Amino acid sequence: MGLALKNISYQYKDQGNENKYALQKVSFSMEKGEYVALIGHTGSGKSTLTQHLNGLLRPTSGQYFFDGEDVYGEHFSMKMLRQKVALCFQYPEYQLFEETVLRDIAFGPANMGYGKEESEKKARDAMKLVGLSPELERAAPFALSGGQKRRVALAGILSMEPDYLILDEPVAGLDGAGKEQLFGLLEHLRRENNLGILLVSHDMDDVASYADRVLVMSEGRLVMDGKKEEVFSREEMLREMGLDVPHSVHFYHKLREREYFRENKDGLPMTAEALAQDIAEEWHDSRHDVGTIL
Numbered sequence: 093m094g095l096a097l098k099n100i101s102y103q104y105k106d107q108g109n110e111n112k113y114a115l116q117k118v119s120f121s122m123e124k125g126e127y128v129a130l131i132g133h134t135g136s137g138k139s140t141l142t143q144h145l146n147g148l149l150r151p152t153s154g155q156y157f158f159d160g161e162d163v164y165g166e167h168f169s170m171k172m173l174r175q176k177v178a179l180c181f182q183y184p185e186y187q188l189f190e191e192t193v194l195r196d197i198a199f200g201p202a203n204m205g206y207g208k209e210e211s212e213k214k215a216r217d218a219m220k221l222v223g224l225s226p227e228l229e230r231a232a233p234f235a236l237s238g239g240q241k242r243r244v245a246l247a248g249i250l251s252m253e254p255d256y257l258i259l260d261e262p263v264a265g266l267d268g269a270g271k272e273q274l275f276g277l278l279e280h281l282r283r284e285n286n287l288g289i290l291l292v293s294h295d296m297d298d299v300a301s302y303a304d305r306v307l308v309m310s311e312g313r314l315v316m317d318g319k320k321e322e323v324f325s326r327e328e329m330l331r332e333m334g335l336d337v338p339h340s341v342h343f344y345h346k347l348r349e350r351e352y353f354r355e356n357k358d359g360l361p362m363t364a365e366a367l368a369q370d371i372a373e374e375w376h377d378s379r380h381d382v383g384t385i386l
């Protein structure tokens with residue numbers, strides 16, 4: 093079940109070089125409720141891959157199964173795929189266009205064929221899900237704050253009740269508080285609605301804080317797929333691909349080099365808080381040792 097890509101290759105028609113593929117034999121699968129990050133240098137194929145996942149692009153070769161069904165089979169509904177695997181582009185609020193918040197959010201379900209009442213009900217449910225107060229139903233989207241506009245745009249996607257949400261740099265342009273709220277909301281949606289989340293991001297601190305699993309693309313290939321602790325332990329390989337590790341991992345290695353930690357910790361710290369905890373424990377233990385020796 094879930095999403096499963098098998099050996100997906102894709103070549104853009106106007107890509108010039110005949111041997112250049114935007115995707116080369118990419119295989120991976122993910123399930124509902126998973127929180128996966130997709131990282132890679134610009135041009136590595138992330139956007140081409142996400143467009144395959146929701147059916148905007150069809151591969152040059154390869155297979156794709158959605159809940160066990162062959163997406164490129166004769167009877168498969170692409171419309172259903174686009175609804176089930178939603179794509180949230182960067183700055184989605186630029187696409188708000190209706191006069192009121194409610195109408196904007198209800199647009200998706202109405203477009204799917206639901207009547208006005210049912211569409212508005214779905215829109216209200218989505219507003220609740222993203223924490224928009226009902227008083228805003230009649231507000232004009234352009235009059236809202238940046239963070240609120242983004243919530244409206246997200247509610248417009250959630251009103252179509254997707255199983256998977258693919259987000260391309262979803263916190264770009266938000267301030268610290270707006271960013272934290274949005275990531276909190278995504279985590280809530282994953283937990284409560286079992287939404288599968290695929291986060292495309294260049295911010296390794298965000299990736300390490302929120303995702304569980306990380307996919308790494310390089311030159312059209314999927315070169316790593318594993319738990320975030322495993323992926324970020326391969327700092328040298330990531331750097332060769334022009335990618336960073338989270339600050340916490342970088343500082344941890346610096347401290348290891350200076351022999352601050354006497355032993356390797358079980359797992360790499362994925363956040364500043366986790367690193368602070370490791371440092372405090374080490375400090376506590378070393379003081380304890382000194383005390384015993386004396």
Ligand code: ADP
Nearest residue numbers: 104106107114133134135136137138139140141
């Ligand atoms: P990313 O999202 O990781 O930045 P893309 O999927 O956009 O990577 O691009 C992968 C490769 O495909 C790059 O070499 C890029 O130049 C090429 N590419 C992307 N879009 C097009 C297009 N519309 N036409 C031709 N080549 C493209």
